[in-house]
Amino acid sequence: MLDIHPPIADDLLTLSDGALHLIASREIATGRHVFPARPAGDNRFDRVLLPRQGSLWSWTVQRFRPKSPPYAGPEAFEPYAVGYVALAGALIVEARLTGIAFEALRLDLPMQLVPLPFTLANGETRTTFAFAPLETPGHA
């Protein structure tokens, strides 16, 4: 995806070992993770990549089109799911949820980071991030 569509923002997403990662910061003094990443050059923080898998911490469904600005999506609107995903050892990150029916959403569902094409109002497409259910072979 990243090869096809440019990321929605700099310093947000990166490919590492062939997989998409979110870029974050870790405060050196406390070990506390911060997302989005702090500006480069803030030497109180290390730059880190967040774990790609976690569990669903909360969720909702956005049922109406958000106002523009700030929303940059097209006029045509489809409801979408939003959630917080707990990433062990790092933080709880907010994201769109994809690849799952709204009725199937429940707390503690195992999730993994995926790229999400996002169409802007002008028709161009960017890559943002989302979490989708973790597909584990042999475990329905």
Add this chain to the structure above:
Amino acid sequence: MRDVFIVGAGIHAFGRTPALTGLQQGVFAVRQALDHCGLTWPQIQFAFGGSDSAGNADTMVSALGQTGLPFVNVANGCATGGSALFGAYNAIRAGSFDLGLAVGFDKHPRGSFSPLPADWGLPDWYGETGLMLTTQFFAMKIQRYRVAFGIAEDTLGAVAEKAFANGALAEHAWRREPVDRQTILTSQMVSDPLTKFMFCSPAEGAVALVLASERKARELGLPAVRLRAVAMRTRPPGSFEVFSPALDLERGGSPTTLASQAAYEMAGVGPRDIDVAQLQDTEVGAEIMHMAENGFCADGEQTAWIAEGRTRIDGMLPVNTDGGCLACGEPIGASGLRQVYENYRQLTGRAGARQVPGEPRLGYSHVYGAPGVSAVAIVER
């Protein structure tokens, strides 16, 4: 430190008033408060005021009179009104002034709020991709809470039902028609698990409170309530707030728990002493969770409290007796002062059809807003 009293209050009805700007509604509330006290504008020694979207409060001197008074503008998100009260309270408490004003007003367009990421220290992508909505935050906070503490959908509906029943009895409320629980539960889903009738809507309105020192209050001889505590706090580590792209794994308290504890300590009273409470009810889940965050019940006890009607006007602890934000709407700069206005009416026995029985003595108000700020006031008859 000196005691501080509320000696008068004015309100411009909440809702939609196309003919007046937010500032003009603010002026209306100030004039009503002054009339109510038999005071004139030149007697007011200072003012704190604010709005989120309706202009600079100190501009009011053009309409009220250029007396040269110090007029401080307050901008503190949804806690703007609470923060104006905090400023005015401390100015009198410190002995700098004897008579002053706290005023809050606002006027928002229809539909959801549309905050800009840069104003909140956030990158543009957060708003662009549709994550920056207050409705999502409130929905996700109650979603997790209701699973953890067994809050049923019917309990969510009951809170809205109570709000509209109370609003029907309040002259200043916007929604003045009762709505039955079934209609609330089956209305359009806005942000799961919350339906249209479970959310407040951005609106318009204004409130002004006249504050006085004890000496001045005695001299005026008006019905007055004593401010036993005014506390405001910002968010501690590990809190869950509006506009958070990420949260700490290690969970902590909230600005509400901090402000609440500080207010109880200042007043020297506890939650069980409170006779009537106005709690931030941006949506029904907020009222439910704020019952616990303000110390009135333990997490999960809300189901029984609400089923037994304990938070109704005739209950053990009436909550949001004028219908709260759900029935009055949310003019950001005015809501926190509306809560104190309502407690002032209740404690001085002038709440009309919605009067809490038994001559309530202690009133509690709690306002909460982005990006994690709460203000609590405790007033005593």
